[in-house]
Amino acid sequence: MSTSRDVDIIQVSVENEELLAQVKRTETVAKGKCIVPKWLPPILIIVLILTILGAAFAMGYFISYPRKSIKPLKLYNESCTVLSGECDDSRGLYCPSGRCICETVNSYYNGSSCICPNLTHVANQACVADPFYGQTCSPPTIYCISNFICSTAGVCTCNATTQFFNESYCITQYVYNASCTETRHCSNTSNLYCLSNRCACVSNYYWNGSSCVPKKLGWQTCNNVTTGASALPCDDTLSLYCYSNSTCQCPNTMYWDINYQQCETKRLYGDICNADFYCNETLNFICPTLPGTCNCPAWSNDYTCDCQPNWFYDGLQCIQRKSINGTCLGTYACDRNTPLVCFSGLCLCPTPTTWTGSNCTCSSGQTWTGSTCVVVG
Numbered sequence: 001m002s003t004s005r006d007v008d009i010i011q012v013s014v015e016n017e018e019l020l021a022q023v024k025r026t027e028t029v030a031k032g033k034c035i036v037p038k039w040l041p042p043i044l045i046i047v048l049i050l051t052i053l054g055a056a057f058a059m060g061y062f063i064s065y066p067r068k069s070i071k072p073l074k075l076y077n078e079s080c081t082v083l084s085g086e087c088d089d090s091r092g093l094y095c096p097s098g099r100c101i102c103e104t105v106n107s108y109y110n111g112s113s114c115i116c117p118n119l120t121h122v123a124n125q126a127c128v129a130d131p132f133y134g135q136t137c138s139p140p141t142i143y144c145i146s147n148f149i150c151s152t153a154g155v156c157t158c159n160a161t162t163q164f165f166n167e168s169y170c171i172t173q174y175v176y177n178a179s180c181t182e183t184r185h186c187s188n189t190s191n192l193y194c195l196s197n198r199c200a201c202v203s204n205y206y207w208n209g210s211s212c213v214p215k216k217l218g219w220q221t222c223n224n225v226t227t228g229a230s231a232l233p234c235d236d237t238l239s240l241y242c243y244s245n246s247t248c249q250c251p252n253t254m255y256w257d258i259n260y261q262q263c264e265t266k267r268l269y270g271d272i273c274n275a276d277f278y279c280n281e282t283l284n285f286i287c288p289t290l291p292g293t294c295n296c297p298a299w300s301n302d303y304t305c306d307c308q309p310n311w312f313y314d315g316l317q318c319i320q321r322k323s324i325n326g327t328c329l330g331t332y333a334c335d336r337n338t339p340l341v342c343f344s345g346l347c348l349c350p351t352p353t354t355w356t357g358s359n360c361t362c363s364s365g366q367t368w369t370g371s372t373c374v375v376v377g
Helices: 017-030 040-064
Strands: 120-122 127-129 163-165 170-172 193-195 198-200 205-207 212-214 241-243 247-249 254-257 262-265 311-313 318-320 341-343 346-348 366-368 373-375
Antiparallel strands (some): 254 262
C-alpha cells in the first residue's frame, strides 16, 4: 500500500559577482567602449577647467600687454619717426623731429649714452650746475661742485676736520707755525689755534712734533725742552717749573694740590696740613703728626702748621728760642733746654739757678727738677 507525500520544491539562485563583473566588462569592450575607474572623471573635469582658465589668462595678458618691436632701436642722430619710440630711450634718446637726439636739455651723447657735462646733474629733465658751498645737496643724485662735501644736513661744505673754505673752494688747514688770520685756518686734528697770526698751541699746551698736547702737571716727569718730540715742559700757566730737570714743582711758597690740580699757597701757622710741604717752609713751619710738639705760644695740635721743637712763633714766622738775656713775651720764647724763663721781658735763669755760659745750673750737689733745685741723694 502506498502513501502519498507532499514534496516542497525550492529553487536556489546562486550568483557569482566577480564572474558577472567580468562578463559585463567583456560586453562593454565588445561594444567599443572604454572602461575607466570611477575616480578618474572628476579629476579630468578639474584638469579641463584649469586648462581653460590658463588659456584665457594667457590670451588676456597677450592682448593687454604692449609688445615691443623686435626691430633694433635706433641710436644717436639716426633718422626716426617723430615720437615713435624708435630711439633707444635706455641711452637717453628720443625722436622729437626726425632724428634721435638726447632728451635731457644740455646733455650730450658720449658715444654710448646721453650724459650731463662735468659739474652738472639732471634736474627737471635738464642738466643744471652742481650746488656750491652752502647750497643744498643730495647724493647720489646731486653732488657738490669742486671739492665740497655734502653734510648730513644736506648742505655743501668743507671737511671741518681738515679743511676750511677760502670763499672759493676748500683748502687743507695749515700746519704748526704757518701764517693765519683765523683759528679755522689751522689744523683741528693738531689742536692748533691762530695766535698772533701763527698756527700755534695755546699757553698750557706744547708742540710735540705732530700735535699740541697738554703741558706736564705737578710731580710729573719733565725737562727744559719746550717743543719737539723730546719736549716735556711743565705747565707754567699753573706756576709750575721743572725742578732739577726732573719733576714739575710749584714755587717754594706753594704746593701742588692733587685734588684741584693746581699750585696752592702754602699754609701758615695754625692751618690744617697733611705733610710738611703743605706748610710754608720759608717761614720754618712744619706739620707735626703728634700734639704738643711746640706749644709756642699755644698748645700744638697734630696736623696743624706749627713750629718745630725749641722754636716759637713770633707772630710772623717760627724762630729759634732765645738764649740768656734774650727779649721775650713769655717763657715759650726762651730756650727750653737751658732752662730759661721769661722775666721782665728777658730770658733769665730761674731762681736759684745761675748761668754757667751754656745753661742754668743749680748749686753744687743740687739738681733742677723743672721748678726748683733739690739736693741730690
